[in-house]
Amino acid sequence: NSGGHSSQPREDNAIYELGDALKKIQQFRFPVMWNDITLRSFAVDAETADDETAVALRRFVEKPGDKKALKTLEKQTGLNSVLRTTCVATMLKAGHAENALPQTATATVNCRIFPGVSVADVQAELARVVENDAIEFVTLDDPVESPASTLTPEIEAAVLNALKTRYPNIVAVPYMEAGGTDGLHFRRAGIPTFAIGSLFLREGDEPNYHGMNENLRVDAFNGGLDHWSLIIKELAGKPAASE
Known part of the structure; x- marks a missing residue:
């Protein structure tokens, strides 16, 4: 944004715009995914899980993607993290002075991408969710994509x-x-x-x-x-x- 003195607030504020974008990312869920390894682990996990989770795990193994099972499983962070690609804000940096309107705001969004999904597709999906051309998505370093391995x-x-x-x-x-x-x-x-x-x-x-x-x-x-x-x-x- 153009910035200015904080005594004269403006409609355009980099921090608010970024905050709105991060809220949309928080509420967004990538599509559910699975592979042979996750289905196999769910089947074994069901043997020691609580009754509700065990039923959901077995239901998901029998019918991958089952919506009723998902409602239970995705509430648990450990299970949700292997059910889909996840992206979460981890760092923020904005403004340059306490009494000045921010000209820039930056957030680090850490994504754990399900094998088989490309970085470019995740980046494009986040841009679609945010719906703000003023916000730029840039990858850190040079991410390497690789498929999952089949257990031998x-x-x-x-x-x-x-x-x-x-x-x-x-x-x-x-x-x-x-x-x-x-x-x-x-x-x-x-x-x-x-x-x-x-x-x-x-x-x-x-x-x-x-x-x-x-x-x-x-x-x-x-x-x-x-x-x-x-x-x-x-x-x-x-x-x-x-x-």
């Missing part, structure tokens, strides 16, 4: 065998995580890539991931090394299935 029998067997050796009563569940990974570069190159957790926590543990005082028990750390050793030894040196 060899990888799954190695994980299950390692788990059986250390914790035979624990069930392994493949799932899709709404997080970033360097593995996307390998997947983009056609190399199936998976993240395998090796840290086992006890009830009451509070590792506080990415927060202040991030921590982990020493025995959990050392046990994680043992877990990786079992998996790597089983997979290392094995010929590819096509050989």
Whole structure:
């Protein structure tokens, strides 16, 4: 906006315009999506979920996209994050002085994009939702797109065998995580890539991931090394299935 002295407010105000746009983004929901991994994880999650969630999970697995099931599942942030692409405002920067009208306002909107959806499509959809040509959408850095990997029998067997050796009563569940990974570069190159957790926590543990005082028990750390050793030894040196 053109700005000016705060003693003379104007109709055009960058902060208000951006606020209106962010409110529209907050209220918008991207279309629901699913893949083999998410459906498989939902089926297993249903075994330990509360009654209402369990019914919704099973209903969604039987009929992906079911609206009645969605009403229950999307209320839970953990489940909603893997049901669709999500975009949320995380940072704001606006104005240049306390007694001046803002000329610019900027927001960082962090998007977790469902595999198979392009960055350009998400950007275009946000612009459509906001409906304000004065607001410009710019991607930070150079985002890399990659497809989801299909879980291979060899990888799954190695994980299950390692788990059986250390914790035979624990069930392994493949799932899709709404997080970033360097593995996307390998997947983009056609190399199936998976993240395998090796840290086992006890009830009451509070590792506080990415927060202040991030921590982990020493025995959990050392046990994680043992877990990786079992998996790597089983997979290392094995010929590819096509050989």
